[in-house]
Amino acid sequence: MGKINVATDTYLVGMGVSPGIAIGKVNLIDQRPLVDQSLINGSEVDAEISRFQQAIDQAREQLQKIKKTVSKQPHLREHLYILDTHLLILEDEMLVEGTKKEIRALVNVEGALTRVLEKLRALFDSIDDEYLRERRSDVDAVGDRLLRILMGVSERNIDKIGSSSIVVAHDLSPAETIQMDRSHVLGFITGKGGRTSHTAILARSLDIPAVVGLESITAMVVDGMTAIVDGFSGVVILKPSEKTLQEYLIHKQSYDCLEQDLEQYRDLPSITKDQVHIPLRGNLEISSDVIQIKKHAAEGIGLYRTEFLYLGRSAPPDEEEQFQSYCEILKQAEGDPVTIRTLDIGGDKFVPELNLDDEANPAMGLRAIRFSLHEEQLFKIQLRAILRASSCGRVRILFPMISGVAEIRACKKMLGDIQAQLDKEGISYDPDLAIGIMIETPSAVMIAPLLAKEVDFFSVGTNDLIQYFLAVDRGNEHVAYLYDPLHPAILRALKMTCDAANEAGIEVCICGEMAGEPLYALVLVGLGFHELSMNPACVPRVKRVLRQVSKQDGATLVKQLLLLSTSKEVSTIIEAEMRRRLPAIFAQPPIQ
Structure with missing residues (x-):
């Protein structure tokens, strides 16, 4: 999808999942890689299965490294279960054996994994309960991690984001959210997500204003663009005018004062x-x-x-x-x-x-x-x-x-x-x-x-x-x-x-x-x-x-x-x- 021209004071309405108001410069996180799906010869099956196993091992090492870092931060320790969930998904029989079965049907590992992930997503999408349906985001996060490894795409350096940033991405995994430097990341916007996703839960815990569910957001922003995130109403304003900016600065100040006032209650x-x-x-x-x-x-x-x-x-x-x-x-x-x-x-x-x-x-x-x-x-x-x-x-x-x-x-x-x-x-x-x-x-x-x-x-x-x-x-x-x-x-x-x-x-x-x-x-x-x-x-x-x-x-x-x-x-x-x-x-x- 090409970039969409955005006018001054462009209002978008998504889903506010973490309260607060953030005003800053967009830091656009790169999109997920395009997957090359192709057929393979029978002689290539063992090599593809080996690639898949190596990707699982590497993903496990990455998550263990993140877990070790997070465990040293007292305010984040209670969220270690999310990383443990992702580690368990790496062992899930439907994911692992399902992918191997697709490879044996002569599909390359990237295509095989993609097919299995689509089946798992369909299973979660059929769940009526919103909270449980949102657990598909954890499967997506693990799947994306594996695909990046298989395609040689480096990890997204979410912990290296500059100061006063509004992070924008198609999606953020819980593992990425938990690595955010709260002193640098003022808020975030994603194309996917819901109120009960692990990423939304983390945002509330970290007190990071967040709006999710704006499907075309990554096509509308560029690095350095000014954005306002209203985590209460789900409103996002791109390229705010000076008048809008001043009004929201006053609104943010009022909110911050109200938050301080709430402490006495x-x-x-x-x-x-x-x-x-x-x-x-x-x-x-x-x-x-x-x-x-x-x-x-x-x-x-x-x-x-x-x-x-x-x-x-x-x-x-x-x-x-x-x-x-x-x-x-x-x-x-x-x-x-x-x-x-x-x-x-x-x-x-x-x-x-x-x-x-x-x-x-x-x-x-x-x-x-x-x-x-x-x-x-x-x-x-x-x-x-x-x-x-x-x-x-x-x-x-x-x-x-x-x-x-x-x-x-x-x-x-x-x-x-x-x-x-x-x-x-x-x-x-x-x-x-x-x-x-x-x-x-x-x-x-x-x-x-x-x-x-x-x-x-x-x-x-x-x-x-x-x-x-x-x-x-x-x-x-x-x-x-x-x-x-x-x-x-x-x-x-x-x-x-x-x-x-x-x-x-x-x-x-x-x-x-x-x-x-x-x-x-x-x-x-x-x-x-x-x-x-x-x-x-x-x-x-x-x-x-x-x-x-x-x-x-x-x-x-x-x-x-x-x-x-x-x-x-x-x-x-x-x-x-x-x-x-x-x-x-x-x-x-x-x-x-």
């Missing part, structure tokens, strides 16, 4: 002006992220997604491995509650030996609790591990995608049977372990009063709830604009759920992306939520808002919102109300 309780305590908890994907939960003073873990334990394996984790993993998280939580959600994905994506047929509509197929109840032995292993871990700390168990009373009763019966087994074996567990369900289907909302009689708490997963309620595929670019948390139907669904929980005297929590948006905090409290769980980095901002509003004010605002007919009307009222109450936090951005 870190250890303060999350209490509204009318003295209502709203615990702010952290969502957790991987055990190493507990450090972020503690860093931002979240009150425990409101959602631990256990899917990562099952990812990229030829067989699921056994009971002991899960038990040890859960106990380690509970130990790090230091007495704060940990809500463990059972497996929330179709098992065919993780357990190949199950050989489940491909589904035309996996989002509504055999997934989450449906899959667990279908594969009872797999489910029982996880339940035993969670129950055993409950003796190590404060555990709550959460069942996903419940659509009816029969499902929760089946789960409770299985849990009761396992408790009886543990009693018989003399194995300790918490007999008062709280049981909750995810409210993320329309049917669950409509029968919330019935479900509330069966459990100790609700946890609303707004990401899926909005998708199912509005019949919108978030990943479909043609209809994604219809995915709207402020749709009147969604507000009514949330109100019905909270009312049912409050009338039954059980807790109702929210763990979707809505929970981490400060603009929605007053509304969520007014709806009747008792607890919010979010990306840990969002906790200080939401806490600051909650401490300056009252639950009664929220209830009054909700009454007004429920009378409105469109999302636009709802958002206009909320934005105006929050700017009126908290102008320092919700000031208008300098440029739209």
Whole structure:
């Protein structure tokens, strides 16, 4: 692709994955090499397989070298697991033996590896869960590393980037991101990526503003071009005018002051002006992220997604491995509650030996609790591990995608049977372990009063709830604009759920992306939520808002919102109300 002429003040909108504003000069990282795919003779097969093995050995040496360097930096040690993941991918049977099989089919090693990588990418792309789908970026990173070695292309010197740089690349691997010199790299922009990729997680941990998903970005920039990265909104501005530059410098200064101001809220309780305590908890994907939960003073873990334990394996984790993993998280939580959600994905994506047929509509197929109840032995292993871990700390168990009373009763019966087994074996567990369900289907909302009689708490997963309620595929670019948390139907669904929980005297929590948006905090409290769980980095901002509003004010605002007919009307009222109450936090951005 040739270079695209860029005018002054060119605005691009991608996905903001790490908050903050960066203004600097573009440092364009070279593109991935073009792969030469060709056929070979039978006499060349052994030599090609040998080249492949040598590339694996060299890639392993490179990663071990990076790992050794990173291990000497205390603030990065918790991310060593990412490099370990890449080392494991180098041993993956599908990658290694699959490539060798393609070579034996008389394809050169570069072509063989490319074919296998495409198959692996297709496998990950079929996963509905965003976090797990983004793990394909790790496969891409390892594949690119191997291809560079095979084609004699040197490693990208990400650690040698000059000062005041905005790094731009088609993609950045986690190994490259972890090597960034924070004193030199002000922000980065990539053509690929998502909110839950390892690269995005690292960016947040390193406090580097980042925007991803701008597919043509590398064709639009040149080295030395001035760029602005707004990691909040996902906006990137190329060749900003002097006026735009000055406005964003002021905006950045305001943000930096706000960040400093947030520090004073870190250890303060999350209490509204009318003295209502709203615990702010952290969502957790991987055990190493507990450090972020503690860093931002979240009150425990409101959602631990256990899917990562099952990812990229030829067989699921056994009971002991899960038990040890859960106990380690509970130990790090230091007495704060940990809500463990059972497996929330179709098992065919993780357990190949199950050989489940491909589904035309996996989002509504055999997934989450449906899959667990279908594969009872797999489910029982996880339940035993969670129950055993409950003796190590404060555990709550959460069942996903419940659509009816029969499902929760089946789960409770299985849990009761396992408790009886543990009693018989003399194995300790918490007999008062709280049981909750995810409210993320329309049917669950409509029968919330019935479900509330069966459990100790609700946890609303707004990401899926909005998708199912509005019949919108978030990943479909043609209809994604219809995915709207402020749709009147969604507000009514949330109100019905909270009312049912409050009338039954059980807790109702929210763990979707809505929970981490400060603009929605007053509304969520007014709806009747008792607890919010979010990306840990969002906790200080939401806490600051909650401490300056009252639950009664929220209830009054909700009454007004429920009378409105469109999302636009709802958002206009909320934005105006929050700017009126908290102008320092919700000031208008300098440029739209």
